[in-house]
Amino acid sequence: DTEVTQTPKHLVMGMTNKKSLKCEQHMGHRAMYWYKQKAKKPPELMFVYSYEKLSINESVPSRFSPECPNSSLLNLHLHALQPEDSALYLCASSQPGQRRTDTQYFGPGTRLTVL
Amino acid sequence: TQLLEQSPQFLSIQEGENLTVYCNSSSVFSSLQWYRQEPGEGPVLLVTVVTGGEVKKLKRLTFQFGDARKDSSLHITAAQPGDTGLYLCAGDASGTYKYIFGTGTRLKVLA
Numbered sequence: 001d002t003e004v005t006q007t008p009k010h011l012v013m014g015m016t017n018k019k020s021l022k023c024e025q026h027m028g029h030r031a032m033y034w035y036k037q038k039a040k041k042p043p044e045l046m047f048v049y050s051y052e053k054l055s056i057n058e059s060v061p062s063r064f065s066p067e068c069p070n071s072s073l074l075n076l077h078l079h080a081l082q083p084e085d086s087a088l089y090l091c092a093s094s095q096p097g098q099r100r101t102d103t104q105y106f107g108p109g110t111r112l113t114v115l
Numbered sequence: 116t117q118l119l120e121q122s123p124q125f126l127s128i129q130e131g132e133n134l135t136v137y138c139n140s141s142s143v144f145s146s147l148q149w150y151r152q153e154p155g156e157g158p159v160l161l162v163t164v165v166t167g168g169e170v171k172k173l174k175r176l177t178f179q180f181g182d183a184r185k186d187s188s189l190h191i192t193a194a195q196p197g198d199t200g201l202y203l204c205a206g207d208a209s210g211t212y213k214y215i216f217g218t219g220t221r222l223k224v225l226a
Contacts, residue, residue: 004157006157031212033212033214040221041219042203042216042217042218042219043158043203043216044216045213045214045215048212048213050212055211055212056211056212056213088155090157090158092157094212096212102146102207103146103148103160103163104148104160104205104214105160106150106157106158106159106160107157108156108157109155109156109157111155
């Protein structure tokens, strides 16, 4: 099973709302990632969790707050977003390996629209 | 700064034609992944290449990793409309989970 699930599939929120994106994997992977993808562009890395600890934050604004409650779950808390934050948000996971052959598996994404 | 340059950016071909997509970098990668992505969906893994000079085949798709592990190519034989999509290469050159994606190749196969 190489499935990564994400909920919700679509989300529309106002600039004053607080919402959360959820990601789950049951492959035993110990690295999990959040990406942002704008239309017609490749995904851009936002955050990386390795063994449930935040290891990379790509200078993401504080209105995005990641959380890794356990090795299977990854959340992205959203607050006071801007319309330019509208995008496809992708979650991925991988299993770190000695030979650096870890491969990322992606979820289907959450299409976020900020009004 | 790590960069993965893909070429061509766009490709529109007739069903049955062959094509090759290139992914190039000045950095060495321990492995490279190729993904296909449909609009509004997440990237779907096609293959991981690990060893320099490696060739992997997936039905009509042939993937090659350069000898120096700085470049890769994807060749599609007898393209079909179902091959339409965005093709992305990706990798982590620094070994720090800081994956980068290539610039993407948007393929359209016309029936």
